[in-house]
Amino acid sequence: MQRAANRQDIRQYARQGYVGQRSNRRVRLRSTRRSSRRLWSRSRHQGAKLAVALLLAVVLVVLVCLGWTYLPAVFGHWAAPTPANMSAPGNEPGTEPGTEPGIEQSAQPLSNAQDFATPLSVAELNDTGFVQLVNQEHSFSAELPQHVLQTAYPTVDALSEDILVHATALEAVAELAAAAYQEQVGSLVVNSGYRSYSEQAQLYDEAPDKSYVQQAGFSEHHTGLAVDIELLATGGSPAAGDSFSQALTDEASSMEEAGEEQARRAAEWTAENAWEYGLLLRYPSDKQAVTQVPYEPWHFRYVGLPHAWYCWKYNLCLEEYLESLQESGGYQVTLQGRTWYVSYQAQAAQDGVVYIPEGLNYEVSADGCGGYLVTAWN
Numbered sequence: 009m010q011r012a013a014n015r016q017d018i019r020q021y022a023r024q025g026y027v028g029q030r031s032n033r034r035v036r037l038r039s040t041r042r043s044s045r046r047l048w049s050r051s052r053h054q055g056a057k058l059a060v061a062l063l064l065a066v067v068l069v070v071l072v073c074l075g076w077t078y079l080p081a082v083f084g085h086w087a088a089p090t091p092a093n094m095s096a097p098g099n100e101p102g103t104e105p106g107t108e109p110g111i112e113q114s115a116q117p118l119s120n121a122q123d124f125a126t127p128l129s130v131a132e133l134n135d136t137g138f139v140q141l142v143n144q145e146h147s148f149s150a151e152l153p154q155h156v157l158q159t160a161y162p163t164v165d166a167l168s169e170d171i172l173v174h175a176t177a178l179e180a181v182a183e184l185a186a187a188a189y190q191e192q193v194g195s196l197v198v199n200s201g202y203r204s205y206s207e208q209a210q211l212y213d214e215a216p217d218k219s220y221v222q223q224a225g226f227s228e229h230h231t232g233l234a235v236d237i238e239l240l241a242t243g244g245s246p247a248a249g250d251s252f253s254q255a256l257t258d259e260a261s262s263m264e265e266a267g268e269e270q271a272r273r274a275a276e277w278t279a280e281n282a283w284e285y286g287l288l289l290r291y292p293s294d295k296q297a298v299t300q301v302p303y304e305p306w307h308f309r310y311v312g313l314p315h316a317w318y319c320w321k322y323n324l325c326l327e328e329y330l331e332s333l334q335e336s337g338g339y340q341v342t343l344q345g346r347t348w349y350v351s352y353q354a355q356a357a358q359d360g361v362v363y364i365p366e367g368l369n370y371e372v373s374a375d376g377c378g379g380y381l382v383t384a385w386n
């Protein structure tokens with residue numbers, strides 16, 4: 009009993025003690041708060057000053073950090089539409105290509121909802137020719153309407169003032185060049201565009217190495233949709249222009265030079281990012297067996313979206329792309345906020361009819377192999 013009572017007492021004492029401690033703590037807290045209030049009230053002015061100073065310091069540090077990172081890009085952007093012969097924005101090496109929005113997307117089979125059902129006579133349609141295959145087996149025999157051609161300069165930097173490019177391709181190249189400049193890749197320069205039959209014939213006759221030059225009638229340059237691009241040397245010296253060709257074909261000998269290292273990076277960046285502007289690296293190093301043309305890091309062909317994206321995403325050259333479409337019949341994909349529908353119509357040339365969708369924008373191009381590609385978007 010005694011023990012039990014003691015235990016009870018102990019518990020009671022403990023409870024009282026606990027309560028007491030709580031009370032004491034309350035008292036202590038209250039007194040601390042009072043003294044804090046006093047302290048705060050005494051030093052409210054100094055405290056406020058200190059807080060404001062601290063905040064300003066933090067803001068200053070953040071601004072300095074941000075400025076360090078982004079100012080060159082911002083200035084680059086302001087200077088983006090570069091006139092010819094303007095120097096690149098410094099010797100900084102090209103920045104990383106960054107996130108690749110297109111890599112996440114994948115092509116889906118054409119949904120039934122998008123009916124390509126409205127017939128259109130091939131004779132009446134406006135054939136853009138954007139995906140027309142021109143290679144050693146597929147000649148370009150059409151007469152290119154001259155009004156679609158435009159002088160490359162001053163829309164983009166060009167090595168000569170009389171270089172002509174298809175207006176749609178030129179717009180794409182200009183956007184690509186502006187992006188390259190903004191990304192501090194360097195100043196891209198067009199050194200060749202449209203070529204007439206006779207110009208190509210002369211070029212072929214005079215070329216010591218004919219592996220890079222096609223015979224007249226079989227060059228993509230006849231379409232006006234192909235451009236050869238190189239990098240204007242940093243420092244703006246045109247005589248020292250490091251071309252993509254030098255940088256990528258003479259790999260072993262020329263890599264020591266910083267300028268050529270930059271050209272190599274620029275060529276890589278361009279190959280990786282050109283699709284966003286509808287442009288295609290036409291002769292990749294791993295496709296020589298298909299294209300019959302050696303690696304040409306400087307030669308880009310406008311095919312438009314989503315075709316350039318598809319080739320980039322699935323690592324196909326134009327020959328392989330058209331072949332895959334002949335099998336699949338088409339696809340759809342959402343890119344840059346738009347859904348694109350591509351319908352391959354193998355019988356179009358034979359039947360003289362293509363089928364277009366209702367209620368969508370569309371473009372039609374012969375593929376040069378007897379079929380037509382209808383590209384629609386919302």
Ligand SMILES: [Zn+2]
Binds near residue numbers: 200234235236306
């Ligand atoms: Zn070329």
